[in-house]
Amino acid sequence: MSGEGTGLGDWTVDALGVAGQVQPVVTAPDAVLSRAGEEVDPTAPETVQLAADLVATMRVSPGCVGLAAPQIGVGARVFAVDVTGHPKALTVHGTFVLCNASLVEATRWKAGREGCMSVPDLTGDVKRAGRVVVEGVLPGTGEPVRLTTDGFEARALQHEIDHCAGLLFLDRVAGAHAVYQRKVYL
Amino acid sequence: MNELAITVIGRDRPGIVADVAEVLAGLGANLTDSTMTRLRGHFAMTLVCSGPAAPQVEAALEPLTADGQLLATVRIVRGDGAALSGGEPYVMSVHGADRLGIVAAVTRVLAEAGGNITDLTTRLSGSLYVLVAEVELAPEVVERVTARLAEVGRGLDVEVTLRRSESDVL
Numbered sequence: 109m110s111g112e113g114t115g116l117g118d119w120t121v122d123a124l125g126v127a128g129q130v131q132p133v134v135t136a137p138d139a140v141l142s143r144a145g146e147e148v149d150p151t152a153p154e155t156v157q158l159a160a161d162l163v164a165t166m167r168v169s170p171g172c173v174g175l176a177a178p179q180i181g182v183g184a185r186v187f188a189v190d191v192t193g194h195p196k197a198l199t200v201h202g203t204f205v206l207c208n209a210s211l212v213e214a215t216r217w218k219a220g221r222e223g224c225m226s227v228p229d230l231t232g233d234v235k236r237a238g239r240v241v242v243e244g245v246l247p248g249t250g251e252p253v254r255l256t257t258d259g260f261e262a263r264a265l266q267h268e269i270d271h272c273a274g275l276l277f278l279d280r281v282a283g284a285h286a287v288y289q290r291k292v293y294l
Numbered sequence: 295m296n297e298l299a300i301t302v303i304g305r306d307r308p309g310i311v312a313d314v315a316e317v318l319a320g321l322g323a324n325l326t327d328s329t330m331t332r333l334r335g336h337f338a339m340t341l342v343c344s345g346p347a348a349p350q351v352e353a354a355l356e357p358l359t360a361d362g363q364l365l366a367t368v369r370i371v372r373g374d375g376a377a378l379s380g381g382e383p384y385v386m387s388v389h390g391a392d393r394l395g396i397v398a399a400v401t402r403v404l405a406e407a408g409g410n411i412t413d414l415t416t417r418l419s420g421s422l423y424v425l426v427a428e429v430e431l432a433p434e435v436v437e438r439v440t441a442r443l444a445e446v447g448r449g450l451d452v453e454v455t456l457r458r459s460e461s462d463v464l
Binding site for chain 2: 142227229230235275276278281282284286289
């Protein structure tokens with residue numbers, strides 16, 4: 109299913125043409141997570157490799173629906189998202205990577221609980237837009253993308269765009285009692 | 295009618311709230327505002343109730359604290375603590391590597407601007423320290439406070455954000 113606008117076309121991870129390497133995930137308080145990422149050249153070989161690495165690392169991480177470059181220690185505006193099969197997802201665009209993405213429209217604000225691989229022991233209530241329009245470019249081709257989505261995919265996109273701006277969900281939690289210790293499963 | 299401030303803290307176990315609430319109910323103490331939460335394996339109750347005299351409550355709580363696992367205090371407080379400040383509601387988030395003095399430094403910035411903290415929690419999660427505070431601030435000082443918090447945050451190597459609290463009325 110695809111939203112309106114200039115969607116992802118027939119872009120797939122395979123189009124990157126390189127094998128992704130699983131990278132270690134950085135956790136807070138690592139400084140790279142709090143720095144705004146640099147804009148990237150989407151066609152540069154290191155961007156293509158970064159895109160592939162993000163997808164590879166996302167895929168081996170259980171429950172991971174998105175991963176941004178700062179989370180693997182790279183201060184760049186690149187992230188991968190895949191909410192396929194998530195129970196809260198409505199519109200789903202499958203696996204994709206965006207470079208230099210920004211939020212251009214945000215409506216239908218709604219609070220929801222979110223976690224983050226870089227803040228592994230905490231979750232928080234964060235108000236996010238339930239419908240967004242995001243613009244960015246695809247790694248490899250540099251093709252511009254204008255993606256319209258909603259529900260959980262919209263939340264994931266906002267979370268990842270925040271990472272690329274050096275923000276964590278902790279910077280947006282709703283109040284003093286909106287941060288929760290994740291249950292510890294032994 | 296007495297207004298009492300009661301604190302109970304001790305090693306967490308099932309039944310602390312039920313035990314304390316039962317004692318208070320038995321004395322006809324009306325439990326009004328309270329927070330009860332687990333802090334690093336200790337269970338902490340802070341509550342205000344109205345009704346009986348403090349010594350009565352102290353005596354009634356004594357069996358609960360006899361084994362040394364719970365600590366209880368009871369104090370008379372004065373009147374209805376009417377809200378002090380005007381100001382608008384803001385939320386401050388602070389996170390970074392744990393170190394001494396983070397809470398002191400950032401809350402001093404708020405205090406110097408006349409900010410009144412209405413709620414605050416902190417969590418230490420591994421080496422990550424997280425503070426979230428709700429604070430009432432005069433809108434005209436927010437820009438100055440934000441700049442000062444950024445400065446203090448840089449000095450402590452922590453990230454600080456201050457933003458308007460969302461308060462939708464449905």
